[in-house]
Amino acid sequence: MMIAVTVTPPPTSLAEVRARIDAIDSDLVRLLARRQDLVRAAAAFKSDDQAVRAPDRVARVIASVRERASAEGLDPAVAEAVWRAMIGAFIELELAEHATNRD
Numbered sequence: 001m002m003i004a005v006t007v008t009p010p011p012t013s014l015a016e017v018r019a020r021i022d023a024i025d026s027d028l029v030r031l032l033a034r035r036q037d038l039v040r041a042a043a044a045f046k047s048d049d050q051a052v053r054a055p056d057r058v059a060r061v062i063a064s065v066r067e068r069a070s071a072e073g074l075d076p077a078v079a080e081a082v083w084r085a086m087i088g089a090f091i092e093l094e095l096a097e098h099a100t101n102r103d
């Protein structure tokens with residue numbers, strides 16, 4: 001049986017490194033926009049600010065992301081820092097959304 005394996009050759013210049021990073025960032029922005037829609041939707045199901053912050057859920061998300069990061073070769077400390085910053089920003093957005101829904 002033939003198994004096709006795609007190997008991306010290493011970049012040969014800083015410009016190429018940056019072009020590849022830009023392409024990944026573009027995918028990340030698209031995914032984050034989808035995530036943001038869901039975070040906004042979550043606000044409608046919550047009764048107060050404590051429920052919006054949901055620290056127990058945040059802890060579970062971080063633990064899961066750290067595990068997946070290790071499996072994928074991403075430094076878990078980097079993953080945790082990125083997710084904590086992202087979730088912090090989304091909580092601010094969700095708090096604003098929640099306050100608007102309440103009015």
Ligand SMILES: C=C(O[C@@H]1C=C(C(=O)O)C=C[C@H]1O)C(=O)O
Nearest residue numbers: 039042052053054057058087090
């Ligand atoms: C989206 C939620 O609300 C908040 C945002 C979270 C996130 O961005 O992953 C997780 C928990 C909450 O702090 C949720 O409760 O699931």
